[in-house]
Amino acid sequence: MPQLGQRFQQTLASYQAYAAQQQFQRQPSTLYDPIRYAMGSKGKAVRPMLLLLGTSLGSFDLSKALPAAYAVELFHNFTLLHDDIMDEAPLRRGKPSVYKAFGIPSAILAGDAMLIHTYGYLLDSFEGETRNYLLGVFQKMAIGLCEGQQRDMDMEVSEVSTYDDYLEMIHGKTGVLITACLEMGAHIGGLSPKQCETIRKVGDLAGRAFQIQDDVLDTFSTSAVTGKSDYGDIVRGKQSAPFLHALGLANAAQKERLQKIYALSVEDRSALIPEVLSIMEELGVEKSLSVQVETASSEANLLVESLEVDREAKANLINFLDQLSVRRH
Amino acid sequence: MPQLGQRFQQTLASYQAYAAQQQFQRQPSTLYDPIRYAMGSKGKAVRPMLLLLGTSLGSFDLSKALPAAYAVELFHNFTLLHDDIMDEAPLRRGKPSVYKAFGIPSAILAGDAMLIHTYGYLLDSFEGETRNYLLGVFQKMAIGLCEGQQRDMDMEVSEVSTYDDYLEMIHGKTGVLITACLEMGAHIGGLSPKQCETIRKVGDLAGRAFQIQDDVLDTFSTSAVTGKSDYGDIVRGKQSAPFLHALGLANAAQKERLQKIYALSVEDRSALIPEVLSIMEELGVEKSLSVQVETASSEANLLVESLEVDREAKANLINFLDQLSVRRH
Numbered sequence: 001m002p003q004l005g006q007r008f009q010q011t012l013a014s015y016q017a018y019a020a021q022q023q024f025q026r027q028p029s030t031l032y033d034p035i036r037y038a039m040g041s042k043g044k045a046v047r048p049m050l051l052l053l054g055t056s057l058g059s060f061d062l063s064k065a066l067p068a069a070y071a072v073e074l075f076h077n078f079t080l081l082h083d084d085i086m087d088e089a090p091l092r093r094g095k096p097s098v099y100k101a102f103g104i105p106s107a108i109l110a111g112d113a114m115l116i117h118t119y120g121y122l123l124d125s126f127e128g129e130t131r132n133y134l135l136g137v138f139q140k141m142a143i144g145l146c147e148g149q150q151r152d153m154d155m156e157v158s159e160v161s162t163y164d165d166y167l168e169m170i171h172g173k174t175g176v177l178i179t180a181c182l183e184m185g186a187h188i189g190g191l192s193p194k195q196c197e198t199i200r201k202v203g204d205l206a207g208r209a210f211q212i213q214d215d216v217l218d219t220f221s222t223s224a225v226t227g228k229s230d231y232g233d234i235v236r237g238k239q240s241a242p243f244l245h246a247l248g249l250a251n252a253a254q255k256e257r258l259q260k261i262y263a264l265s266v267e268d269r270s271a272l273i274p275e276v277l278s279i280m281e282e283l284g285v286e287k288s289l290s291v292q293v294e295t296a297s298s299e300a301n302l303l304v305e306s307l308e309v310d311r312e313a314k315a316n317l318i319n320f321l322d323q324l325s326v327r328r329h
Numbered sequence: 330m331p332q333l334g335q336r337f338q339q340t341l342a343s344y345q346a347y348a349a350q351q352q353f354q355r356q357p358s359t360l361y362d363p364i365r366y367a368m369g370s371k372g373k374a375v376r377p378m379l380l381l382l383g384t385s386l387g388s389f390d391l392s393k394a395l396p397a398a399y400a401v402e403l404f405h406n407f408t409l410l411h412d413d414i415m416d417e418a419p420l421r422r423g424k425p426s427v428y429k430a431f432g433i434p435s436a437i438l439a440g441d442a443m444l445i446h447t448y449g450y451l452l453d454s455f456e457g458e459t460r461n462y463l464l465g466v467f468q469k470m471a472i473g474l475c476e477g478q479q480r481d482m483d484m485e486v487s488e489v490s491t492y493d494d495y496l497e498m499i500h501g502k503t504g505v506l507i508t509a510c511l512e513m514g515a516h517i518g519g520l521s522p523k524q525c526e527t528i529r530k531v532g533d534l535a536g537r538a539f540q541i542q543d544d545v546l547d548t549f550s551t552s553a554v555t556g557k558s559d560y561g562d563i564v565r566g567k568q569s570a571p572f573l574h575a576l577g578l579a580n581a582a583q584k585e586r587l588q589k590i591y592a593l594s595v596e597d598r599s600a601l602i603p604e605v606l607s608i609m610e611e612l613g614v615e616k617s618l619s620v621q622v623e624t625a626s627s628e629a630n631l632l633v634e635s636l637e638v639d640r641e642a643k644a645n646l647i648n649f650l651d652q653l654s655v656r657r658h
Contacts, residue, residue, distance in 0.1 A: 105415035
């Protein structure tokens with residue numbers, strides 16, 4: 001796979017420079033310290049980059065898209081912050097999660113403020129038809145994401161989930177944000193409605209690949225790779241892609257055993273993680289899911305290729321999507 | 330004090346009819362049930378009524394203001410929902426608070442969705458200059474409210490708060506929302522920028538009266554009046570208006586005793602509530618704060634009177650503000 005080129009690196013550097021300037025120089029610091037902490041990790045800036053790569057498909061001038069790129073990162077980190085409280089997840093990117101570092105009340109409130117400031121970036125930095133379009137896409141995505149997050153929580157206590165339910169849920173939870181980032185970016189870049197429709201399909205496929213891959217990593221990699229607690233999804237008995245796909249592939253005995261283990265208490269199940277992994281290994285779950293990830297990625301790439309826009313911009317987007325969903329093994 | 334007239338009752342009825350139609354017919358119900366629960370109590374609809382009474386100062390047609398009135402109620406209930414989690418408050422309006430009824434994760438998420446839907450009402454129901462104005466006022470208020478809420482939480486663990494700090498904090502926490510409701514309504518009603526400025530001053534004064542009165546009720550009334558747990562502010566050792574005002578009036582011995590009691594554990598302090606109330610009684614705290622409430626209310630009323638707009642609309646607003654801040658004894 002080719003390296004991401006100079007123009008990609010320039011885009012990332014522009015984003016990082018813009019993000020570094022957003023210091024939330026407001027009071028009280030007890031509200032803004034948790035926000036700066038949440039926004040402080042130099043991550044891969046996946047969502048801002050998707051937005052900017054969307055813009056680059058139609059325009060060489062990315063500066064006008066930077067506030068929107070920052071807005072989606074702020075929004076994404078707001079969802080992580082609140083999700084970590086809901087999931088009681090102690091770690092995020094290898095650091096204590098915000099509520100562990102600042103307490104639940106300040107974490108809830110900091111998240112609320114991040115969501116409100118997200119709207120601020122969109123309202124203050126755009127105008128006219130572009131503002132309406134961006135707010136329309138953002139609004140639909142944000143509501144969809146809340147609904148997807150609740151469906152995800154519902155699945156944790158439901159006993160009838162299937163892998164298909166899971167795919168629908170992850171579309172709501174991950175696909176909609178990735179899709180919105182690409183579409184907002186593409187619109188700022190001046191792509192046509194028909195091109196934006198193709199971009200939405202790319203987002204759906206990339207979102208699916210990304211979330212399945214995320215679950216695969218949680219189950220088959222360690223905290224050194226994920227920055228999260230080891231085997232968190234198994235510990236919590238989460239109906240993740242590996243678990244649900246394993247159930248679909250399992251024989252009666254394996255299925256009964258997995259369901260029995262997932263009905264245990266957290267402590268009892270934690271002691272049986274090696275057995276869960278061993279059953280998944282027998283069933284070839286990791287390999288099978290990796291094929292699905294690669295299939296969705298390939299379809300997404302073909303759709304990007306089909307757009308009649310700048311070749312280098314397309315190559316950058318395709319490489320970035322590949323890095324996201326395949327190369328993290 | 331005169332009864333609120335027929336036109337006021339019609340305004341309230343219009344709002345209630347509009348609110349009853351907002352059923353959030355979306356899935357999953359696990360997300361929208363907590364929202365319907367939070368929005369279900371037939372309260373006094375203080376903030377929607379302030380907004381509609383603001384509109385009525387300039388216009389007889391209130392229908393166009395209804396979505397904004399509902400938006401501010403949705404926003405207010407979002408703040409209550411999250412505040413109850415932060416404060417660990419088990420009751421709200423005499424019912425279990427949302428997180429008690431649905432659990433913390435669903436309550437956090439339902440609050441987030443309410444905030445997002447608030448923006449939806451403003452974005453979908455208004456356009457052009459009105460939409461920009463409403464979003465501008467709302468945005469500033471919403472950020473101010475988060476900052477005010479954090480200042481409120483900071484005061485709970487700070488030892489240097491004064492009654493003046495308190496007044497500044499409540500301006501941020503309560504004044505800004507009341508002010509924003511009035512101003513949004515007045516703008517929809519077509520009031521001039523100068524009239525809107527007067528309305529903002531009315532909001533500041535009414536907000537101060539309202540919050541002091543709220544604290545007075547929490548300390549000197551029972552749950553039958555407040556719908557909250559008895560003496561919640563004292564139990565939690567909150568630096569409320571009565572406590573801080575008592576410190577300002579106290580002699581050295583009384584001050585030392587109050588501070589000692591407020592430094593105790595919740596359990597030990599709960600046993601000493603009668604002593605706290607007795608010291609406040611000696612100092613005339615309730616009476617003195619009531620005078621402050623009445624003074625702020627009177628100033629607000631004079632400002633409303635000074636507006637050259639429909640007399641009945643002014644009378645309705647004045648009566649409503651009086652009911653809010655004085656008659657709840």
